[in-house]
Amino acid sequence: MGRSPTIRDVARRAGVAVSTASLALNGRPYVSKETRFKVLQAAEELGYHPHSLAKNLADGRTRNLGLITPISLDHLFGSAGFFANLLSGMHRAAADHGYNLSLHIADSEEEAAACIRSLLRGRSADGLIITNPTSSCPYLEDLGRHRVPFVFIGRPLAKAPYVDNDNVEACRLAVRHLIDQGHLRIAFLNGPERFTFCADRLLGYRIALKEAGLPYDERLVWRSELVEAAAYSTVKELAPRKGFTALFAASDVQAVGAIRALRELGRQVPQDVAIACVNNSELAQHFIPPLTTVDLHEYWLGHWAAKRLVQLIQGERAHHPILIPGELVVRESSKGGDGGGKASCKPKES
């Protein structure tokens, strides 16, 4: 078997010029019905399929979206499941628009910057999706210079297009739920300040309190890294001092660590302390007691990130951020019944 047939082979067989064959194969106008038919038939007979690289080089589009994740996976929002769902939605949206998704995992932000630079220089992606933007974002300058569209996943500090969970509303929902259960003093185990989503979650917490006319007590707001052990030791240290009947954790692994600490302090969940958290992972589902939590719909986060990026590539002036609503899932850890509100997956544009 020889090499694969090219468009020239098709043209020759159909008895037309190469340019005509190209027009016919791409379903463009200015080709007569008969010619189009001849060309398509020739292509069919030869088993012709266009060479994607050649196509890309010729028209200057790569049909590629680059996903850059500048954080080692085990730290990604404290949950690998999150990432998997994100990917799934992103891939679907990309594929729906005829784009490939190419994956770039970096262990540090510098590595991510290097990776981005290399993608830009090689002109190997039509657009970039970048997760976990931080305050430094060393690649911003490069991005601006090369005029390649990009979208952040997560709220960046710099002014740039992004898609994020509606963290404020997610937390408002969860805390509101605890309040509805009759709790008046609700502790908040938040994540590190350096994450913008932690700032947003704090805001949601405060709004819920305010709406209910409850005082905001700084002494009830704690911080730990987004891992079980850190949450455990933080709670173990700080919990004994203050009176509270419920605890809201910024992530489910933190909730789990908190619960372990509380138990050792002689307080049972949910009897003595009600718990709610964010991030409906496998852990939250299967933990005993099952955790009341906010499902962040990561799938849609990924989906809209890709979709928005495609819009930008197509030249739409798509400014405003996209916020994906979360959905409260009530389970035993907060003592309530089951069920919970349904939230649609149509994002709200802020």
Next chain:
Amino acid sequence: MGRSPTIRDVARRAGVAVSTASLALNGRPYVSKETRFKVLQAAEELGYHPHSLAKNLADGRTRNLGLITPISLDHLFGSAGFFANLLSGMHRAAADHGYNLSLHIADSEEEAAACIRSLLRGRSADGLIITNPTSSCPYLEDLGRHRVPFVFIGRPLAKAPYVDNDNVEACRLAVRHLIDQGHLRIAFLNGPERFTFCADRLLGYRIALKEAGLPYDERLVWRSELVEAAAYSTVKELAPRKGFTALFAASDVQAVGAIRALRELGRQVPQDVAIACVNNSELAQHFIPPLTTVDLHEYWLGHWAAKRLVQLIQGERAHHPILIPGELVVRESSKGGDGGGKASCKPKES
């Protein structure tokens, strides 16, 4: 700012032919020191960076590895964390060899087949990594015809190159551990027969029993889908009948379901029943009690899959499968102390 400089710009500026510039830029022989220097300097001054698409088209290599995952993510080995780690290792190995990783998630095997066909026809990948092969593998014919190298992750039924966890040994280790704890009647909650890794896990279970001189009792081998609810109902139904003091589960979510069922049957873990399982996920770590399990080192699974694929692309006759050893992680659910054996990450070639 004009368009990016091309190699012709560089050649012109350096006062050499395009072909010479190409040789110089790629560090190939037959270029004098001075010429090479002139070219590199010109490139530097112009800010030249090669256009990856053009390069790929010219030399016929895409520098792309396609990852095809023919299973919706939430079913992926019953664990998204597994997938995330897999990706991480795969990406690293691919990057180390100068390859991109492009992601293709399919919801069904037919979709995966379509995706593979499209990749092959467009000649858009130098090689393919395909997860979760099944008995049908409708794409095998296409793969053979296009002569594009590929590697399966997981043992396929057909004869084809693959990388997999050493499931047999992983399970032998875990069951052996239960035996060492003094258990004589060990139930096995396995996954569905259609997965080759479940067959392998059963084998490991049997070997461990045999080595210890324990009888194999079919009535102690159960099956459920790889989700918590299925495991729960299976154990709830079957556990009351048979006497056993330990249970080995093929995955950690199954272990969790089993534990829930056992509790409802009035048997505590680990006091009444010791538990061990496979798949060291977040869930296994943080569950109460923490689960004794086998860490499958998915990172290395992904890493070696990519590495082996690159070997195949480079023309090495790399036949034998690669098996990644697992590592037993002993936790409370099996009542033992802590620690556990260390396994190296150098794979064993069978």
Next chain:
DNA sequence: CACTACCATCGAACCGGTTCGATCGGATAT
């Protein structure tokens, strides 16, 4: 000194598509 090797370099062809400008013929307008 003639003959061969080989290094350095060059121009042209090539990879496989798309696109642009020119051409030609037939239908419509004047």
Next chain:
DNA sequence: ATATCCGATCGAACCGGTTCGATGGTAGTG
């Protein structure tokens, strides 16, 4: 009947690299 326009088609240039065959010059060998 002639000018105008437009649909269909063609050839050539282009995208930005790599590679191959040819050439010229220099050094080594008999």
